[in-house]
Amino acid sequence: MISYLKGTVEKISDNSIVLDVNGVGYSVLCSSRTISEAQERKGVPVCIFTVLNVREDAWTLFGFISEKERFWFNTLVSVQGVGGKVAIAILSVLSDDDIYNAFLNQDKTMFTRADGVGPKLATRIVSELKDKIVGKIDVNVGISQISTETGVLNDVISALTNLGYQKSDIFRAISSITPDPDAKFDVLLKAILSKLSSGA
Numbered sequence: 435m436i437s438y439l440k441g442t443v444e445k446i447s448d449n450s451i452v453l454d455v456n457g458v459g460y461s462v463l464c465s466s467r468t469i470s471e472a473q474e475r476k477g478v479p480v481c482i483f484t485v486l487n488v489r490e491d492a493w494t495l496f497g498f499i500s501e502k503e504r505f506w507f508n509t510l511v512s513v514q515g516v517g518g519k520v521a522i523a524i525l526s527v528l529s530d531d532d533i534y535n536a537f538l539n540q541d542k543t544m545f546t547r548a549d550g551v552g553p554k555l556a557t558r559i560v561s562e563l564k565d566k567i568v569g570k571i572d573v574n575v576g577i578s579q580i581s582t583e584t585g586v587l588n589d590v591i592s593a594l595t596n597l598g599y600q601k602s603d604i605f606r607a608i609s610s611i612t613p614d615p616d617a618k619f620d621v622l623l624k625a626i627l628s629k630l631s632s633g634a
Contacts, residue, residue, distance in 0.1 A: 436495065438483045443476045449522070451497065453482055462497035463518070465525035471499040487518050494518060502530050513562045515555050524548040537563045538602045590622050599630060 439462070441455035451472045453460045462482060464472070472480065482497040483504045496518055498504040503525060510521040510533075527547045528536070536544035537560065545556035587608075594604050607629035617625070 436484045436486050438481055439497070440479060440481045442479055443472045446473055446476065451482075453480070453497070460495060462495050463522060464497045464499075465503065465522050466527075467525065467529070468497060468499040468503065485518075496522065498525075506530060506533055509563065510559070513559050515558060520548070520550045520555075523550055536560065538606055540602075586617065586619055586622060589619055590626060593623060594626065594630075603630060 439453050439455050439460055441453045441460070443451050444454045444459060445452035446469060449466075449469070450461055450463045451469060453462055462484065464482075468482070472482075482499065483501050484498070485496045485504060485507060487494045487496065496507060498507060507518075507521050507525060510516050510524055511518055516524075524533070524545060528544060532544060535541070540560050542553065542556040542560050545551050545559050546553060551559070591601070591604055595601060604626065607626045610629055
């Protein structure tokens with residue numbers, strides 16, 4: 435697997451860039467966000483994170499300006515009916531926060547803004563994202579700097595759920611704070627409760 439490429443942006447089109455890596459030009463399919471970033475860095479070294487999609491009829495290299503964007507791409511393509519090009523279309527019209535908030539609010543209409551996403555597919559995306567994202571948000575996307583490896587965050591989420599709070603509200607509160615990674619249970623619980631009480 436090609437995890438990333440470091441080189442200079444030599445050519446830019448509507449949906450792809452050509453990255454020169456030691457004299458070899460790689461054609462990389464990208465979201466409009468990554469292309470915009472590449473446009474600003476044309477001619478200078480840049481790191482593009484990648485996902486290689488291998489099919490019988492084609493090899494397609496997808497590129498991302500950040501690991502966070504690549505995380506969302508991999509999450510989206512794991513949904514039935516969402517291929518690489520559709521995932522790129524979604525990432526072209528929705529930011530990382532847009533996707534996260536659409537998931538939290540179960541907002542299907544957000545996804546229909548992307549080319550190739552109709553109401554049925556949007557419903558499936560929102561439904562399947564729930565199981566794919568919960569428990570991974572803070573580690574892979576950086577919503578919170580707390581590591582679930584300690585179990586503290588999961589314990590707090592469990593406690594708040596038992597108190598009657600909805601997980602969507604809990605994760606929204608978590609996304610608005612940047613606590614100490616080594617925060618103790620009671621400190622973290624109070625911080626999140628404060629956000630929940632204020633309607634964050």
